[in-house]
Amino acid sequence: xTKIKSLFISLVLTLGVSTAIAGSHGSTLDxxxxxxxxxxxxxxxxxxxxxxxxAGVWEGIxxxxxxxxxxxVLGDASKVEYVPTTSKVRFTVLQSGEIDMLSRNTTWTLSxxxxxxxxxxxxxxxxxxxxxxxxxxxxxxxMDLDGASVCIQVGTTTxxxxxxxxxxNGMSYESVPVETNSEADAAYLAGRCDIYTxxxxxxxxxxxxxxxxxxxxxxxxxxxxxxxGPAVRHGDSEWADIVRWSLNAMxxxxxxxxxxxxxxxxxxxxxxxxxxxxxxxxxxxxxxGLSDDWAANILTQVGNYSESxxxxxxxNTPINIQRGLNALYKDGGILYAxxxx
Amino acid sequence: MSIVTQNFSRNKYFNWAVKNLFSSWVNTxxxxxxxxxxxxxxxxxxxxxxxxxxxxxxxxxxxxxDRTLCSKNIVPxxxxxxxxxxxxxxxxxxxxxxxxxxxxxVNLTYALLPFAIIGIxxxxxxxxxxFIYFTFIFPFxxxxxxYGGPGLSTVGTNKWGGLLVTLFLGVTGIGLAFPLSILLAxxxxxxxxxxxxxxxxxxxxxxGVPLITLLFTANVMLPxxxxxGVNPDNLLRALVAVTLFQSAYMAEAIRGGLQAIPKGHIxxxxxxxxxxxxxxxxxxxxxxxxxAIPPIVNTCIGLFKDTSLVLIxxxxxxxxxxxxxxxxxxxxxxxxxVYVFISLVxxxxxxxxxxxxxxxxxxxxxxxx
Numbered sequence: 123x124t125k126i127k128s129l130f131i132s133l134v135l136t137l138g139v140s141t142a143i144a145g146s147h148g149s150t151l152d153x154x155x156x157x158x159x160x161x162x163x164x165x166x167x168x169x170x171x172x173x174x175x176x177a178g179v180w181e182g183i184x185x186x187x188x189x190x191x192x193x194x195v196l197g198d199a200s201k202v203e204y205v206p207t208t209s210k211v212r213f214t215v216l217q218s219g220e221i222d223m224l225s226r227n228t229t230w231t232l233s234x235x236x237x238x239x240x241x242x243x244x245x246x247x248x249x250x251x252x253x254x255x256x257x258x259x260x261x262x263x264x265m266d267l268d269g270a271s272v273c274i275q276v277g278t279t280t281x282x283x284x285x286x287x288x289x290x291n292g293m294s295y296e297s298v299p300v301e302t303n304s305e306a307d308a309a310y311l312a313g314r315c316d317i318y319t320x321x322x323x324x325x326x327x328x329x330x331x332x333x334x335x336x337x338x339x340x341x342x343x344x345x346x347x348x349x350x351g352p353a354v355r356h357g358d359s360e361w362a363d364i365v366r367w368s369l370n371a372m373x374x375x376x377x378x379x380x381x382x383x384x385x386x387x388x389x390x391x392x393x394x395x396x397x398x399x400x401x402x403x404x405x406x407x408x409x410x411g412l413s414d415d416w417a418a419n420i421l422t423q424v425g426n427y428s429e430s431x432x433x434x435x436x437x438n439t440p441i442n443i444q445r446g447l448n449a450l451y452k453d454g455g456i457l458y459a460x461x462x463x
Numbered sequence: 464m465s466i467v468t469q470n471f472s473r474n475k476y477f478n479w480a481v482k483n484l485f486s487s488w489v490n491t492x493x494x495x496x497x498x499x500x501x502x503x504x505x506x507x508x509x510x511x512x513x514x515x516x517x518x519x520x521x522x523x524x525x526x527x528x529d530r531t532l533c534s535k536n537i538v539p540x541x542x543x544x545x546x547x548x549x550x551x552x553x554x555x556x557x558x559x560x561x562x563x564x565x566x567x568x569v570n571l572t573y574a575l576l577p578f579a580i581i582g583i584x585x586x587x588x589x590x591x592x593x594f595i596y597f598t599f600i601f602p603f604x605x606x607x608x609x610y611g612g613p614g615l616s617t618v619g620t621n622k623w624g625g626l627l628v629t630l631f632l633g634v635t636g637i638g639l640a641f642p643l644s645i646l647l648a649x650x651x652x653x654x655x656x657x658x659x660x661x662x663x664x665x666x667x668x669x670x671g672v673p674l675i676t677l678l679f680t681a682n683v684m685l686p687x688x689x690x691x692g693v694n695p696d697n698l699l700r701a702l703v704a705v706t707l708f709q710s711a712y713m714a715e716a717i718r719g720g721l722q723a724i725p726k727g728h729i730x731x732x733x734x735x736x737x738x739x740x741x742x743x744x745x746x747x748x749x750x751x752x753x754x755a756i757p758p759i760v761n762t763c764i765g766l767f768k769d770t771s772l773v774l775i776x777x778x779x780x781x782x783x784x785x786x787x788x789x790x791x792x793x794x795x796x797x798x799x800x801v802y803v804f805i806s807l808v809x810x811x812x813x814x815x816x817x818x819x820x821x822x823x824x825x826x827x828x829x830x831x832x
Binding site: 165166167168169170173174175176177178203204205206207208210211214215217218219220304327330331332333334439440441 | 530531536539551552554555560563619621679682683686687697774775776777778779783786787788789790791792793795796798
């Protein structure tokens with residue numbers, strides 16, 4: 123986080139508090155239903171997470187959360203208006219009520235959750251700072267990196283994390299400061315540094331564009347916590363519940379083996395949780411103020427978490443990210459949704 | 464040296480070259496270095512951008528639908544640019560995310576735009592009056608076509624993008640700022656203290672603040688102060704910021720022109736019994752604006768390029784849409800192609816403006832200036 127950013131956030135904070143209080147108008151759910159479409163704050167373009175494709179249709183795993191909420195509330199995943207937001211304006215755009223929810227690789231932190239008048243409703247991608255090296259160096263662990271030169275974006279939290287990590291492990295490094303991701307790519311490829319460090323998802327996305335992606339390896343050590351997730355405004359818990367459970371429905375869908383292809387078939391399942399999720403056992407949608415087939419709509423139109431992950435950032439895409447932390451808890455990851463009952 | 468010159472005096476190009484390029488050994492060396500430099504850069508660029516580049520298809524004749532099919536990604540080091548990204552994203556570069564079936568509306572607006580501005584650009588045009596009338600109704604036609612109205616479906620400005628947003632901000636910003644800046648410049652030279660101080664404060668405040676700050680203020684602060692549910696359009700907010708910014712700068716350019724006019728002209732006009740507005744309209748402004756043409760065009764070109772700053776508030780202008788294209792996994796890392804294309808588009812417009820200003824200066828040239 124740059125200095126400017128924190129300055130800006132404190133500025134927003136002073137102004138935002140007054141709005142958060144004033145912002146307790148009618149419920150967001152009614153507003154969305156009345157409008158007939160969901161206003162969703164998206165990225166201005168981040169590979170695999172949210173970007174318009176050649177046909178102008180937004181795609182990505184962050185975008186899929188917006189689509190899931192639209193499917194749950196309006197019954198149609200395509201009824202979303204995307205409002206591209208930059209990292210600098212994203213929170214005020216949400217606070218001012220221009221968008222109903224924000225889903226753009228935003229790290230859930232205490233100050234954002236508490237101070238900025240936001241409410242993070244879950245995590246749709248567990249990110250963390252990682253290291254990328256050229257395979258020819260023969261390095262397999264970050265512990266072997268003593269004395270290496272590191273391409274690092276100046277003035278960011280990654281810079282501080284890096285210093286902490288090397289200090290804690292009694293190692294030294296030489297920093298090669300760069301300004302932007304693309305500059306880092308160029309410096310790293312030109313061999314001006316041995317290692318390139320930033321959020322792991324960013325490393326994978328960069329690597330995908332390299333002339334020979336297989337020559338580079340992202341090391342297994344992740345040295346910081348960057349849980350990315352959708353956020354809504356403080357003060358409308360019903361709406362927060364809907365967004366939270368829309369995301370959870372995708373995760374539970376994967377747990378129960380329900381995907382976009384077998385929803386109808388699964389409605390005949392004997393598993394009571396499946397029947398509750400798909401609305402065969404009525405009543406759960408009404409608790410959220412939605413129709414009973416809300417989760418079935420999400421799973422038919424958007425798919426479960428695994429489908430979304432595999433389609434946009436998984437090993438078969440150019441980004442090529444392994445599930446890792448983002449695997450279900452029973453598959454060795456930490457993705458875990460509360461029970462649907 | 465003189466013998467050489469005489470022998471070849473028939474050839475004036477040769478003479479010119481000898482005089483300007485090879486007059487001393489230092490110049491000769493410089494010339495040779497410059498020629499080699501230009502040749503190397505030029506041949507590299509032409510080779511990269513045209514001769515060994517992919518347009519629609521790669522070297523195997525396949526149609527390129529994603530970056531992996533680019534020749535340069537199949538055989539690294541052998542081929543140049545992969546322009547397929549521009550082909551594939553052409554609509555987005557031109558219209559942003561405007562609905563495909565409605566893009567004829569944008570095309571029609573683009574086609575009408577020259578007719579709307581030609582009347583103000585050239586005074587010896589046949590039927591100029593009609594063109595001028597059209598200029599005044601064009602904004603309403605453009606609004607109706609682009610945004611929608613009776614008979615046309617509404618296309619929200621969040622769907623606008625690419626060249627459309629760049630031109631919209633540039634043309635509308637300059638168009639609105641021009642009259643405003645004349646008033647500001649006159650106000651700043653006014654003898655009425657309140658008007659004068661208002662204009663001074665406005666101009667100095669806006670000029671003292673970077674455009675980015677104004678854009679942020681318009682984008683972020685404005686909605687916080689307005690009641691809930693009142694959300695002025697994102698693009699409109701940017702337009703307001705751009706217009707205010709441009710009017711302050713242009714006002715100073717025009718004030719420069721105003722100050723260059725000899726006091727005698729004003730006194731003569733007063734002696735003839737002309738009112739303030741008559742003097743201003745018929746004597747002061749025509750001269751002042753003529754003098755101010757170069758700085759006015761300068762600020763216009765500056766503004767046109769500055770419109771790309773709106774990408775930091777999340778608007779997809781030409782640059783923003785290019786970056787979004789790069790973020791698509793299908794096309795990622797084709798940086799050079801996208802940025803070269805965007806530069807070319809900006810260059811065409813800015814160069815056009817600059818040539819027009821030269822033409823205008825020549826046409827209006829009189830001996831006293």
